[in-house]
Amino acid sequence: MHLKRWLTALVGVPALILVIGPGPRWVLYAILLAAAVVALLEFYRITEPELPAIFRWSGVGSVCAFFAAVYFRHVLLLPAIAALTAFAPMVCHLWIPGQPAADWTARIGRICWGPFYAGIPLVLLMLIDMRPSGNLWIFFLLTVVFAGDTFAYYVGKGFGKRKLNERISPGKTWAGAVGGAAGSLIGGILFIRIFPIHPLNLSAVILTLVLAAAGQVGDLAESLLKRSHGIKDSGAILPGHGGLLDRIDALIFAIPILYGYLYFY
Numbered sequence: 074m075h076l077k078r079w080l081t082a083l084v085g086v087p088a089l090i091l092v093i094g095p096g097p098r099w100v101l102y103a104i105l106l107a108a109a110v111v112a113l114l115e116f117y118r119i120t121e122p123e124l125p126a127i128f129r130w131s132g133v134g135s136v137c138a139f140f141a142a143v144y145f146r147h148v149l150l151l152p153a154i155a156a157l158t159a160f161a162p163m164v165c166h167l168w169i170p171g172q173p174a175a176d177w178t179a180r181i182g183r184i185c186w187g188p189f190y191a192g193i194p195l196v197l198l199m200l201i202d203m204r205p206s207g208n209l210w211i212f213f214l215l216t217v218v219f220a221g222d223t224f225a226y227y228v229g230k231g232f233g234k235r236k237l238n239e240r241i242s243p244g245k246t247w248a249g250a251v252g253g254a255a256g257s258l259i260g261g262i263l264f265i266r267i268f269p270i271h272p273l274n275l276s277a278v279i280l281t282l283v284l285a286a287a288g289q290v291g292d293l294a295e296s297l298l299k300r301s302h303g304i305k306d307s308g309a310i311l312p313g314h315g316g317l318l319d320r321i322d323a324l325i326f327a328i329p330i331l332y333g334y335l336y337f338y
Contacts, residue, residue, distance in 0.1 A: 089215070093208050101202065105195045106140045108317060112191035115307040115318045119298060120183045128184050131161050136192035143199055159185050191318070194328040201332055209270045214331050216260045217281055218288045218323050224256025225249040225289070242296040250289055257285030271338075280334055284327045291326030295319065 092101050110133055117124050117132065135158040142150040162184040166177055201207050201214075229249020237245040261281035262273065271277050295318060299307065308316025 090212075093202075093211050093215075098202065102140065102144055102199050105199055106137065108321065109136050109140070109192040109195040111308075111317045112195075112321060113187050115316045116187045116191050116298075117183075119302050119304050119307055119318075120187075121180060124180070124184070127165055128162060128180075131165065132158075132184060132187045135161070135188040139188070139192055139196045140199065143196055148200075155189075158188050190325065194325045195321075197328050197332040198324075201328070201335060204335060206270050209268050210331065210335065212268070213261065213264050213270065214284065214324070214327060216264045217257045217284045218327055220260030221253040221257035221285045221288055222292075222323060224259075225253030228252025228256075238293060241293055241300060245293070245296075253289055254282060254285045257281055257288070280331075284330055287326040287330045288323030291323045294326065295322035 092104060113132055113136055114129065117129055121128075135154065138154045138157075139151065142148060142154060162181045166173075166181065169177075198211065201210055204210065225245075226249065229244070229246045229252060232252075233246025233248040235247045236243065237247050237250050258278065258281050261277070261284075265271055265273050265277055271280075295307070299305065306315030307318035
C-alpha cells in the first residue's frame with residue numbers, strides 16, 4: 074500500500090505540473106470537471122448507494138452547469154443554478170412511485186449536498202486559475218496541503234500517541250496534526266521564497282496555517298462521512314490512495330479559504 078502511494082504520486086505529480094503549468098487552460102478545466110463528477114459519484118456511492126440514476130445524473134448536470142457558467146464567464150448565473158440544484162430533487166420526488174416517507178427528506182438533502190460538496194470547491198479552483206498568477210497560487214495550495222499531509226503521516230506514524238479524534242479517525246494523532254501544520258508552513262514559506270507571489274510576512278504565515286488547518290478538518294470531515302456509512306475508502310480509482318474523494322478531501326475545505334483570501338488580496 075505504501076509503495077503504491079508513492080508510485081501514484083510519482084506518476085501524478087509530473088502530470089499535474091504539466092497541466093497546471095504550461096498546459097492549455099481548457100485541459101485543466103476539463104480535468105477539474107471530470108474530477109468533480111467522479112468525486113460526486115463517489116459521494117453518492119457513500120451516502121446513497123441505491124440512488125436512482127435520475128438523481129445521480131441530475132447532480133452531475135448541476136456540476137456541469139456550475140463549470141459551464143464560470144468557463145463562459147456567466148458567473149451571475151451561479152445563484153440560479155444553485156437554486157435549481159436544490160429544487161430539482163424535490164420536483165423529481167413528485168413522480169416517485171409509492172407513499173411519501175420520512176427518509177425522502179434525508180435523501181433529498183444528500184442529493185442536493187453532493188454537487189456543493191464535491192463540485193463547488195473545484196469550480197472555485199478554476200476561478201483561482203483565472204486570476205493573475207493563478208496557476209502559481211494553485212501550486213502554492215497543493216504544496217501547502219500535500220506537504221502537510223505527508224508530514225502528518227510520517228510524524229504521526231513515528232511519534233503519535235494521543236489520538237486527535239479516535240471516534241472519527243483512529244489513525245490520526247495530535248503529533249501528526251502538529252507535524253502536518255509544520256510541514257505546511259515549511260512548504261508554504263519555501264514556495265513563496267522561490268515564487269514571490271506574496272510578500273513573506275505575517276499574513277502569508279497566517280494564510281498558510283489556516284489552509285493547513287482547513288485541510289486537516291477536510292480530511293476529518295470525509296472520515297466522518299465514510300465512518301457514518303461504514304465505508305473505508307470512497308473508491309479505488311487511485312492505487313494506494315483509495316478514491317478521488319479520499320485524495321482531494323483536504324483540498325475541498327482549503328480551496329474556499331484561498332479563494333476568499335485572494336478575493337480581498
